[in-house]
Amino acid sequence: MIQGENIKKSFGDLQVLKGVNIHVEAGEVVSVVGPSGAGKTTLLQMLGTLDRADSGLIRIGGVDVSKLKDKEQANFRNKHIGFVFQFHQLLPEFTALENVMIPALIAGKSKKAAREQALEILQYMKLNDRLQHKPAQLSGGENQRVAVARALVNHPKVVFADEPSGSLDTRNKEELHQLFFDLRDQFNQTFVIVTHDVQLANLTDRVIEMRDGLIL
Numbered sequence: 001m002i003q004g005e006n007i008k009k010s011f012g013d014l015q016v017l018k019g020v021n022i023h024v025e026a027g028e029v030v031s032v033v034g035p036s037g038a039g040k041t042t043l044l045q046m047l048g049t050l051d052r053a054d055s056g057l058i059r060i061g062g063v064d065v066s067k068l069k070d071k072e073q074a075n076f077r078n079k080h081i082g083f084v085f086q087f088h089q090l091l092p093e094f095t096a097l098e099n100v101m102i103p104a105l106i107a108g109k110s111k112k113a114a115r116e117q118a119l120e121i122l123q124y125m126k127l128n129d130r131l132q133h134k135p136a137q138l139s140g141g142e143n144q145r146v147a148v149a150r151a152l153v154n155h156p157k158v159v160f161a162d163e164p165s166g167s168l169d170t171r172n173k174e175e176l177h178q179l180f181f182d183l184r185d186q187f188n189q190t191f192v193i194v195t196h197d198v199q200l201a202n203l204t205d206r207v208i209e210m211r212d213g214l215i216l
Helices: 042-046 070-080 097-106 111-124 140-152 170-186 198-203
Strands: 002-011 014-024 030-033 055-060 081-084 158-162 190-194 207-212
Touching: 002 042, 014 042, 030 042, 030 198, 042 055, 042 158, 042 190, 070 081, 070 198, 081 140, 097 111, 097 140, 111 140, 140 158, 140 170, 170 190, 170 198
Parallel strands: 030 190, 030 207, 081 158, 158 190
Antiparallel strands: 002 014, 002 055
């Protein structure tokens, strides 16, 4: 599903990724761990096409995304990649339903089709009674579940999550972690999760440890 070879990235004189090789199978839940400054988030940004590597190869679902032009990358990202961040980053002026619809609308779906897709995934998330609530009216756990729904609405090949449970209390954290594995089991969803949470890392199918810009 994901193949990265010799990925390098520098910011000025600071070399953050020093030739990373990574492979993730379809349906895997993989955690990426390591100390702060190891390059975990930078690697996630490269794999997710949020930034370009200086060199190296990145394939997702057989597509060499590193060779796509900016507009092609944006289209690929919208249709095939989902993101979940530590702070949900929902648009505050829109309802839960509208926030989840946005990626589908960007992908060119009709408003009716986008609404149907968003409703389906929000119902799966057990958020039926929160559809018309805005982020300020939702709990932290509910906001993060809406963010997961938004990531999934276009049925992506992979979801990249950066410290997805870092801002949640213990109960909501455990529920979110279980949700990832339920989605893997029911939909063969692939997840790559950057985390400092030892409990979450120990639950994943495979742990990738990074240090000083390399995978150990």
